Amino acid sequence: MMKKMMMTGVASAVFALATGSALAAAPADWSKVAATNVDLLYPGVSPVEWIMRGPSHGGARVLKRGESCTSCHSEEIGDMGRLIVSGGKIEPTPIPGKAAFINAKVQAAHDGENLYLRFTWKQPEASGAPKMDEANPVKIAYMLEDGGKVELAEQGGCWGSCHGDARTMPDGTDGKTKYVKDGSLANGVYYDLNQWRSGENKAYDGHVADKRVMEGGQALVAAEGKLEDGNWSVVFTRKLTGGEGDVALKSGNTYNFGFAIHDDNAEGRFHHVSLGYSLGIDADADIVAKKQ
């Protein structure tokens, strides 16, 4: 475990090369890999409990019929973020100067052994508000889910893990983390979770089932991030198959995918979140990882 924790940055890349097959390597030229544009909105207080109730959310009825968030919201994510960040809706404690949304580009590739995921985005202006997470100016995390067993995973990316009683929510409890309905590793009802933290320069391989666990996964090889000319780029290297709490990725299949960025030293709910997308391994999807 300790070893995994230290596997970051250059050291981990070297480590990966040393232990993995010599063929396993991230694309040499990312500019040749197709990029998918994804807007992440500042979500305010919109937990599952809010999302799925007709009186609070106009989309509830249609979500219950299986539509996805993007079918209604894909073209207006920036506007939604603006409405919320300004305190116009579902945000009891607006932070002046906070970015309303972040536009990120996602690229994916694989080589039969590892999945490579690259996220790039422009660093938004700092709000100047007190720092919540002193150590980490930026954190980025993605979740993967297999088969839509987690409620809302297929329709809404990470949203299925967001609940009103989680820490930093207005009605939350300290120490209460993300979880999913009927979450259970044994039953396959969980999200696989990988995160990279800029300040600690550290990668985490966890999952979200009945609670969120930040470590124990065996798929994540490394995560590397850098800020250049105001632009972030973070590359995750993840084995296609890992162990418990790691979604096993197979060529020809698609998986449910969502990600979030804690910008501006944010903590807990004060992040920017994507709606739900599909990730295909050599298969048609919103984001496709083709074999190199």
Place this chain on the structure above:
Amino acid sequence: MAEQDSSNTGARGLSGLIAALRRPSVHYSLASLLLVGFVAGIIFWGGFNTALELTNTEEFCISCHEMRDNVYPEYKETIHYSNRTGVRATCPDCHVPKEWGYKMVRKIQASRELWGKMVGTIDTREKFEAKRLTLARSEWKRMKNSDSRECRNCHNFDSMDTEKQKKRASVQHEMAMEDNMTCIDCHKGIAHHLPEDMTDEDWD
């Protein structure tokens, strides 16, 4: 039905309509509330038609302070009060059925039911809020039963160009058309704040 109505001469010719429209479980209807001064109107303005016209104006509806102090300020912030087209939906546009016959029926119901029952029951903000859910539910039920007739006087699925709408609306409307849903199924709270004690069942 007919027996009851025979006490009210004005209703006789309309008893069929009354039968069709009456909602047995509701103590007083919203139109009744809005038109509580109907009888007085006839007496003071001395003309039936004048009274009819007068009672169907917004001014009349908010001349009683229950409406002026409670629902009116909320409505003034909505699109039906002020929008770029200059078409205003006033209280009776949504609450009083348009055709003369329906109008009459509801006014007669109003004058008969209301005087005794209403005075004193919602004369403070607290009492209004306490009754709000009951009033709203009765209005939802009425609109549901009439397939949101008043909304459809101005809006209409058939002439709605969902292509031009935002996706969050068009996705819903296409589903609504398939499922034979009606406007009020989704557009509760279109002109007023929703009652705070509304339950999820009220929505589904």
